[in-house]
Amino acid sequence: MMSILSSKDLTDFHDACHAQANWAKRGAVRHDAGVWQVIELNHRFNCLLWDQEDLARRKQVPDAEIAGNKRAIDGFNQKRNDAIERIDETLLGLLTVAVVKPGAQLNSETAGSMVDRLSILSLKIHHMRLQTVRTDVDQAHLESCSTRLTRFLEQQRDLAGCLDRLLAESLRGDAFFRVYRQFKMYNDPKLNPAVYGEKA
DSSP, X not given: OOOXXXXXXXXXXXXXXXXXXXXXXXXXXXXXXXXXXXXXXXXXXXXXXXXXXXXXXXXXXXHHHHHHHHHHHHHHHHHHHHHHHHHHHHXXXXXXXXXXXXXXXXXXXXXXXXXXXXHHHHXXXXXXXXXXTOSSSOHHHHHHHHHHHHHHHHHHHHXXXXXXXXXXXXXXXXXXXXXXXXXXXXXXXXXXXXXXXXXX
């Protein structure tokens, strides 16, 4: 049976990105079309979002810098969510070959949201692994981070298996998912009362 996306290919792609210093900031594009293009966009925005979240926790910089970080977080998060929806749209387009069987199960979590969660898990794994090789911390820190890394890797394996199963069942017509629109109201000046209230 054909496969439209393999979790191994996905996690290998995430790892390859992390192996390149400043991959997300350099803007190098590996995929220019199809589902891999939006997977790459999703991962890029998650990486940029992670960096801004780190910067926003600083204590010894002017408040204006933190405000800039928070605005960047807001923007990258919106783009990340847009990419999740586009992943689902693209995968569902590839799944039109499947005939949904009577009694097929609706999956409440979409394939796109699983791809996004695997992207975030890859970031946690990458950064926790870096913690396990630090030379400026005590042994307790290293052991604690090693334990957390093991848990993250287990979560990655579990979620990867769930994604593969959902896509395989969807191809067989035994399961299906839908695109769930986020409609982030706080990012829409017409829907956020704190923003449109300023004009009043």
